[in-house]
Amino acid sequence: MNWSEGRASDVANTLVKGFGEYCQEFSSEQESLTVFIGLRKFQMRTEPLTIDWVGTRAERMGPFFRRGNSEGNSAAFDTVIMAAGFGLERLSSPYHTSSYWRNEQIAQPILDGGQRSYVVSGYGDGALVDVCRLTIERFRQDTIVYELFGTSLEAIEDRINADLRTADAAANLFPYFRSIEDEFLAEGLSQLAARIRKDTAVVLHIRGRERRITSFAEIFGPTSSRLNRLLVYLLHRCGAFSTSVAELDECVRSHRVSPEAVLCRHGCDTREHLRAIITDCGKIEKRLDEMRREQAQTPFRVWRPGAFPITKQGNQR
Template identity: 50%
Template sequence: MTVTPSSQIDAVIDSFRVKDGVFAVGMHERGVTLYNQQVRAHNLVWALSELEQTGVRPLGRIAVIGGGAAGLTATAALLACMPVGSSVTLFEKEWDLCPVQQGCDGRWLHPSLYAWPEWGSRAPSASLPILNWSEGRASDVARALLDGFSKYINERTESRFKALVGVHHLQINATRKEISFIGTNVVMTGPYFKQGDSEGGTEKFDTIILAAGFGWERVNDYNTSSYWRNEQIAQPNLTVDRSRYLVSGFGDGALVDVSRLTIERFRQDTILYELFGDKLEKTEEELRRGIAKAGPNLLGYFTRIEAKLLEEAKVSMRGRLRKDTAVTLHVSGTDEKAPKDLRDVFGPGSSVLNRLLTYLLYRCGAISISRRPLGEAISSAHIAHEHVLCRHGCDTKRHLQLIFSDYDKVKLAFADMEDKQAQHPTRYWAPGYFPVC
């Protein structure tokens, strides 16, 4: 039996701790992927369980805030290993669990492609002990998570598990470890549930886990659909006219939409094989070595290796550019922000794969770049408002201010999390630690 050093457990706990007994999963972390959030949830529950088993800190009454991938994973992991006497209450503001990805057929999820070109990053399975899934449409992944979650609600756990949906009021007082809420109870029946009675109240918990995602996508004046809502931008136009689009932002959401708008028949699960063919593994090996030395911004590195490693991929990309769209990548953010530069697109705020695809599109002349204020960029490129896609990320700070009634007491802890980026999506638990349903 492997004994984990207490210092490692303490370090993991510290990376999640907001205040004594209050923990947050990935609220300010980079690497915003469903898989990474699940790994973080596993890590936190593992560390809390170790403290319970060694008598350092009991789990007691547990609250999990958020019924998405991280919240469901944390809840299932707790149900799998929490001791008799503990209980868990799950709060979700929408009227269903895993609501963001449900029914989303236009987005592709892969467990580890964000880490490409690292070893194993093309493996299709998440290989997680709790709520495992394989690459697929977001809607299929959501179904797999919900099917998996239902297996943890059984005769042994149902008396110690409670879930509320439609929670239209929720406030945490971190100092007192209290949650005030108004929501509707549900009764799980397999992967589905029946609606029960509504209730409101204020309850005290011993352990509070905030797994409420990263906040709401920033509001804009162009009615941009949420990243996870179905739309048709990846489909060819059924009109003679060529459509002009503007994508504002340079995070992963923006760069994925640029690829969908500019590359014919773009699929995240196949694009690497299509561009690099039988040279993919050799290219990955070269990239691993080069990126380790290149620093966080990859524009200069891609430029240096283009002739040696990227020329064939560029030729392949040029042969499959969409003919029915013209795309402007707006890199200045919102009007209030200072203009960014092309170089900023290739910084550490997005995956290597998305930066590489954007570089190839840039070198093929497939996209225009705008540094003007957003309104000017739209008018100068003659973009219709319905073709403006604002991907400016989530307003996490505002989200937290509304959730915590004593935000002033926890804001420094969240600022510290954002600065340290210490919730590494590295598996700290030993194989076999979590019982698999």
């Protein structure tokens, strides 16, 4: 998968391409997939398991679709798989940050030859990727670890996976990264130090919504991927950015950062997003609490690199 400049919008483009391939594969099976577009209503009930919708039925034209007739309807289902995403991102006025799922230019060099200051507020994956884009020259999320660790990457990855296989998924990884730095991270640290951008000055604002964070080491819990935590650890060791636990407005003011250069990555209100879809959401609140608490999704490798053939476009499928 090609993450140009590490942007999430490229993931969306790849998903659209994948959906097109899916449609091509199943275009001859006319009843295999019914598609509705332009949904103006979509509401689900859990008891009984039904969905009400108003939308436009898409008519199949080979692997493509054209707009058909609009309809309102409801139906009962045995199983519903929801892929509704996390919801829209929280906005923090007066800082009008572009959505993480939209392209912008922060990874590109400053054209007037000066240096621009930024504040990135948050410590989830969105915030940490923005820090990487603002501090690493020619950052690409799909290639950065290969560029930093070269032929040693697989051995390092195997060691980290072995060390963390039995670790608590909620464990803070800051002390672990410190413990392996001299033995395994020194080369990557040296390579990264040569690629720190000279045209940006970045402050990572880590106060948090609950205002409990008091030090940089505290953000290395399960709120972001291990890879992003590792990259930000290395960047911090390179002195690529500073941190702040002050209130956001105070942080922006004290570092003299313009509002348009403040990137707020404060996550989404996923529970409210689900309430807007599931009309009897109160009946599953306990289960939603369990899912949030347990965080059952854990990363593991199913296929080794090279297990799938290279497509004509040159990307792994």
